[in-house]
Amino acid sequence: MHPDPYDPELFRRHGHQVVEALATYLDSALAGQVPVLPLRAPLELAEQYQGALPLDAADDAEAEVARCLAQVIGQSIHLHHPGYMGHQLPAVLPVAALADLISSLLNNSAAIHEMAQAGTQIERQVIRWLCAAVGWSQDSDGVLTSGGSLGNLTALLAARNHATQGAAWRQGLRAGPPLALLVSDQAHYTVARTAGVLGLGQDAIVTIPTDSCFRLDVSALERLYRQTAQQGKKVVAIVGSAGTTATGSFDPLHEMGEFCREKNAWFHIDGSHGASALFSEKYRGLTEGIELASSLVWDMHKMLFTPSLITAVLFPHRQYSYDAFSQEASYLFARRPEEADFDLALRTLECTKRTMGIKLWLALRVHGAKAIGELVTKTFDLAREFATLLKAEPDFELAAEAASNILCFRHVPLEIGNSESETKRLDEHQLEVRQRVVASGKHFLVHTVLRNKVYLRTTLMNPRTTVEDLKGLIRAIREADRSADLQVSTGMPT
Ligand SMILES: Cc1ncc(COP(=O)(O)O)c(C=O)c1O
Incomplete structure (x- = not known):
């Protein structure tokens, strides 16, 4: 039966x-009693x-x-393991995972209000809460969507339509001058991908160099902006990062924002990773200037410890939030114009739209914003403590100081050294060491390439990771190095 x-x-x-x-x-x-990655x-x-x-x-x-x-x-890989230090996925708050179960069973769709009354109202409450954290007025607004990539696409689509006063939306890109997007060389790859999706083309991207801390160089921005304008191109947006992917660096948002104001340019901030610093009393200062954004993307499934996916696309002005998908259709869905804001499908690519706000909302209702802000502080602190540990060791070098909770570094064994001629060997060493450390099951870290050099990269996404765990990682890297010597000397394959 x-x-x-x-x-x-x-x-x-x-x-x-x-x-x-x-x-x-x-x-x-x-408790770290399972291998972090089997x-x-x-x-x-x-x-x-x-x-x-x-x-x-x-x-x-x-x-x-x-x-x-x-x-x-x-x-599965275990993100609650204290040795998990890899990609930007957090050890989620368990209660938020339960909220996902509620959303799944109810299966409401927050596209139109009557299909998700609570889901829609909760989303609106979460959006207001986030906008208030940025410091924006009642006129600000936004929407939740499925990930930072889609968030960047949505925000930059709004920017494109805004810059072309809707012409690009209606007639495509054949109308008007060529468009340009000014982006730092450290911006997430989805920004470049977005240029392709929006029909601007990769050639529309003007890459702005970064300084030694991987922060956008404002004087280069000024120079390249001038050049772009002289070439007759229209700037769709200048993109800043509040937490770059590779190193967690914060661009000089205030200076960039002032520059955008002066030029009347759209200032998009990709805060997917780092906007959550707004909830940390200690680290809020890193986001200074974020309030100058014309659009802001912010992943809750990164530094607000919420299960993926939940991303906010925020705008200082309600009208901008309608610019992405339509110029005038804000009243199409609702019979009463004053109710249009509750039909969220007008502002996102999704048609069926998960009630994703519930997971953050439940976590806030249970734990409060202060507790979540303290978790942000904890992980940012950890990266600084790790940097201090590494700087005290002769065989490690940092790519840059810790800006957020991401730290990139190289293991430089004395027998290899750090001369230019050893660059390739040293790059291979990072990859080999990483592979051995990961295979041990005690730690999980990743690698990245910065200015043509391979670095080990840790993202401290688990507030339960301790300084002892970080010391353990240093030991594990050295052990991996020694085991490489052994394998070479015994002729075993590596
Ligand atoms: C700065 C930044 N922007 C955008 C993204 C893409 O976000 P998602 O993975 O939520 O699509 C990431 C992902 O790591 C990121 O670090």
Whole structure:
């Protein structure tokens, strides 16, 4: 006999079973009792997924759920592990994950108000809260969307339509002068990708160099802006980063914002990573000038410890939030014009739109904004402490001081040295060391290329990581280096 898939009792049993198992998992992940990444080669793992999916119900549903859960957890990277220091995904707040379950079961769509009354109102409340944190007036507004990439696309689409007064939206790019986008050489790749998607083309990108701390160089911006204008191009936007991907650097937002005001240029800030510093009493100063943005993108699924995806696209003026997808259609969806703001599909690419605000909202209702701000502070502090540790060691060098919670560095063993002629060897060394450290299962870090050199990169996304864990990483890198010597001397493959 098939169980009724909608049986509430079955859901209750499975729900208890899943939450119980996840809580046990969380306990061991936080204590570092699982390998941070049980690494398997994709092709080897793929063999397990070749079979057809079942036609018939499982004989024992609970045993099947338990097996599935163990399989998924066992083949996942563990972001709650204190040794997780890799890409920009946080150890999420567990209560926010439960909110995702609520959203999933209700399956409301925050595209139009009647399809998600609570979901829409919560999203509007979250947007107002974020705008207030930026320091914007009641006129500010925005929308939640699915990720920073889509956020940048949405904001820059608004910028393009604004710059062309809607002509690009209506007639495409054949009307008007060639367009340009001024972007630092450290901007996230989605900004360049957006230039392609928006039809500006990659040639529209004017790359602005950065200083030794990977912050946009304002004098170069001024020079290149002048050049661009002299070439008869219209600037769609000047893009700043509040937390670059590679090094977590904050561009000089205040100076950039002033420059944009003077030139009447759209100032887009990609704050996907670092805008959350606004909630840290200690580090809020890093975002100075963020309020000068014409558009701001901010991922909650990075530094507000919320499960992915949840990204805010914010504007200081409500009307800008309608510029991306239409110039005049703000009253199409709602019968009453005063209700138009509640039909969020007018402002996002999504049609069916997840009620994603609920997860942050529940976390705030339970823990409060102060506690979440303290988590931001904790991870930024950790990066500074790590930088201090590394600077005290003769065989490590930093790419730059820690600006946020991202730190890039190189291991420079004395026998390789740091001369120009050793650059390639040193690059390979970083990659090899990283591979060995990751394979050990105690730490997970990544690498990046900065100015043609390979660096190890840590992003401290887990507030439960401690200075001891960071000392452990330093030891692990040195051990990985020694094991390389051993393997070379015994002729083993590396
Ligand atoms: C600065 C920056 N912008 C945009 C993105 C893209 O965001 P998402 O991964 O949410 O699409 C990232 C992702 O790491 C980022 O670091």
